[in-house]
Amino acid sequence: MARRFVTLDVFTERRLAGNPLAVVLDAEGLDTAAMQAVAREFNLSETVFVLPPGEARHRARLRIFTPARELPFAGHPTVGAAVLLALEDPARGDARAFGLEEGIGIVPCVVETSGDGTGGRARFRLPVLPEYLGPGPDPAVLAPLLGLEPGDIGTGRHRPSRHGVGPSFTCVPVASVAALDAARPAQAPDSSDGLYLYTPDPVASGRGWRVRMFAPHLGVPEDPATGSAASAFAGVLMEFEALGDGTHDVAIRQGEAMGRPSAIALQLTVESGGLRGVEIGGDAVIVSDGVLHV
Incomplete structure (x- = not known):
């Protein structure tokens, strides 16, 4: 047919x-x-x-x-x-x-x-809000998987954590764009997770992040743009960033390492200190x- x-x-x-x-x-x-x-x-x-x-x-x-x-x-x-x-x-x-x-x-x-x-x-x-699934693996476990040094894992208050919104992700902060670009694709230690690496975007005018996402278990060694991971990332920002009440616009850039640059618009609505809404645009x-x- x-x-x-x-x-x-x-x-x-x-x-x-x-x-x-x-x-x-x-x-x-x-x-x-x-x-x-x-x-x-x-x-x-x-x-x-x-x-x-x-x-x-x-x-x-x-x-x-x-x-x-x-x-x-x-x-x-x-x-x-x-x-x-x-x-x-x-x-x-x-x-x-x-x-x-x-x-x-x-x-x-x-x-x-x-x-x-x-x-x-x-x-x-999103019809559901991101779910916190617990802390992520120790940097000493993650670094060799990614071809990085333990000191490359972490940025500011951010530490590895797991979040889900349907699909689940191990979210890994890295110290710089150079470390992000140097990371090699890998499977997350939790075999059901995608591996979502992120670092502050030094050229963003407001809240901006550079990211990469690996999911070999889904047949996707690396993804040039991942809206579900960006949705879960709202949970990361609520955990580690000081977000006051109101609407917060976040610019996410992905795919540069693959030669397929992507731009994802993430918006969080915070009320009474809690996450009340997440929108994705592109x-x-x-x-x-x-x-x-x-």
Whole structure:
């Protein structure tokens, strides 16, 4: 059967940067094994399958697969699919809001499409808040995995910690951009985690961070942009940064080490000293439009 698919580059305004994504628009009739096989064939960090929503008031139901397994939620597939689904409904105007059904719950999205119909910008609000999963491994354990020295682990008050938002991550602060760039991809000591390295961005005008993410257990040695990890990173910031009440905008840069620079906008809402909301935003642009015969 012929099924239409579209590829996009996500968390970037230009093609051949950011994080590539495949979206299969005609996914009805595909079972889990077939979806996993298609994801392995595309061999991108994630492939999205679009299905009719369980409730008519939502735009679509999404299933998200890495080359190795299905995920309940991921950020760059949410942004890319939201932009594409908005572009598929040009009669509804350049800006729209809708819900996407994912394994984590209903993800509310707001999308603004470009005038030429080739891309746009989406932001979504997490239906659940990041969960603190405990302290991370000792720097003496992490450093040799990453090809670094123990003194390269840590920055300011930050120490390794684990956080989750569907997918889970071991979050590792490193002392400098040089150490970040020198790190080699590795599997987190907890085999279910991605390994998320971060350091302050010295050229950011406000709160900014440079990051890398490794997830060999998902078939992704390194990811050029990871919205779910950025979502979990909100928990890191609440743990180690002095964030007062209000809205905090954080700029995250990822993918430079891979030659695919990405820009992720993270927004935290803090009330009465607690995290009350997390939003992720970014751009996406169409790269190709084709037909899959499965």
